[in-house]
Amino acid sequence: MKIGLFIPCYVDQFYPKVAIATYELLQKLGCDVRFPMKQTCCGQPMANSGYEHLTKGCDTNFIANFAEFDFIVCPSGSCVLHVKEHLHDENNEALASQMRKRVFELTEFITDILKIEMIPGNFPYKVGMHQSCHGQRGLKLSQMTELNAPFFSKPEQLLSRIDGINLVSLSRKDECCGFGGTFCVTEEAISVKMGQDRIKDHEAHQVEYITGGDMSCLMHLEGILKRQKSPIKIIHIAEILNATI
């Protein structure tokens, strides 16, 4: 089983530690994982801004880099959702369509494909889990509070089995943080207010760490936390899972 490691462009550039954690974690879980060196971006920033027609170059590059793998795994629900919904190839749509089905977010890959129910470890901190919308509502990694349906959460299932972790229950369990791609600058006032409000919920539960499956949301929250000189730290779920084994 050959696994292609798909790292979001901004994670590659700004949060290499998250990519390293993902890479190491997958190796520890016994995966044959490789990072295709010429990957760039899935094209989501353009597409969500209304410029989906400009993403053909990104699609071509993505396909060239990842076509050979059995699975494509990425530590971001948002980028995975974009590929799942929008990856196309005018010359080989059958291949693009296959690849859309082979791309997985990290935690769902662990729980659904590797069928691993728990990763042993120790993380003795009070942690708030930020449910990123695209992972949750798009990929259905966790049940959504709007629906009348039984609870489940793939990332929380993994986190909750780690020794010492105190996973808090937030007042608003799945409210958006306000990052929203270019929304974070075009609607700066609302974006920041949404982020501040999310942080208040975590603060009210006295968390030491905010974790999540999408570094974009966490980057936005981290930017606000740092400006507020808050002691709360940001950590990607891959870092917790990797540090503990």
Next chain:
Amino acid sequence: MKSNLEHSEAAAIFNKDVKRVDWHDETLWFVREKRDKAAHQIPEWELLRETASEIKNNVLSNMHDYLLEFESNAQKNGITIHWAADADEHNKIVHSIMEKHGVKQMVKSKSMLTEECHLNEYLSEKGIDVIDSDLGERIVQLRKEPPSHIVLPAIHLKKEDVSETFHEHLGTEKGNNDPQYLTEAARLHLRDTFLTRKVALTGVNFAIAETGEIVVCTNEGNADMGVHLADVHIACMGFEKIIPQRKHLSVFLRLLARSATGQPITTFSSHFKTPRDGKEMHIVIVDNGRTTQLGREDFRSSLKCIRCGACMNTCPVYRRSGGHSYHNAVAGPIGSILAPNLDMSKNADLPFASTLCGSCTNVCPVKIDIHNQLYKWRQVLVKEGHTPLGKTVAMKGMATVLANPMVFDFAGKAGRFVMKNMPVLVNNSLNPWYKQREMPAPPEESFREWYKKNAKESKDKKDE
């Protein structure tokens, strides 16, 4: 409309008063939670949504037949049917009925369609005095504001604001903020209106093709009181209000109020089927862009909307920007997919006033995929040239960089070099990110640089 500001500008102004934004957000979140409680008490809730969605899909696919069936049955019931191609024609029809009866005053219960058509302004220019009888609508009408929410028109106002408005217009005591006192004052004021108006206008929640009757849902009973005391009842509806049969009401009435406010049902679900002896009943069926929307494959399902407002209550952007920032009769997520159909250029900003979080789609009782349509409207608006040139240039540049691995690698290194060595180029007031957030700390090396150095080693280990 109140302003021509773009959504982001109006939202930034709304956000200057943090306490008020918090209050607005919490008030609407409270309604969302009430909705959750009500929805989660019904084991078959998701099936109800699916059923409602399928009934509405059937209506959209057979609109022509259902409308003719409705017209024919309503006429048999003694109702006069009018067809209006657009807002202007709708307003003229309503005015002509008033003129025919020589009446200069109208009492109106809630109708978002008449807001969409700007009927109040039109009639007022013709010298007709309209009084909105829904309490929230009356409050905003006195303040010369449009409603900020389709179900809770005055949700942007606190009781102190209402007290001030009533003091000015209805002569209540200054500074008396007691809700009961204020409601009683409104009740007295409206009671007089109900007794003296000869023409009553209502909206329509559901028009039943099978029986030719309409159903109006209110909590205050104001539609009934207006209609029962008037000689002429005018009901105005967008053509998408049609449902095939009366039995389908059992689905929609269970969904509507639970989705809207968390109530099991509205206090009044009033059926109007035939005029009383010697009285008249008119129904104005309005297109106003709906046929165009029905023809847009990606957006036609927006016409399934039953105007419950659940998408607004759950929308984290709406809760923090207020209804007026959407500069459209229908605000929030649903308004943002309806408005561009009416005027792309004027409403080009609205589909971008969303993080695409998808909560709207999940609460929608008729399962409109609102967030997908927001995404699709963005594509249409860009293609039709409704985005600023600067954004297009930036996006083209970005697309080039991201499609070319070598350029991407170089741009990444250059960017991190600048952030590290000349942070002022990034951390300045021209960067909207930096205004209230720190930039991420640029690392020594990117992941791919790390991988080049370290990956082989790990591979070797594995090979051992």
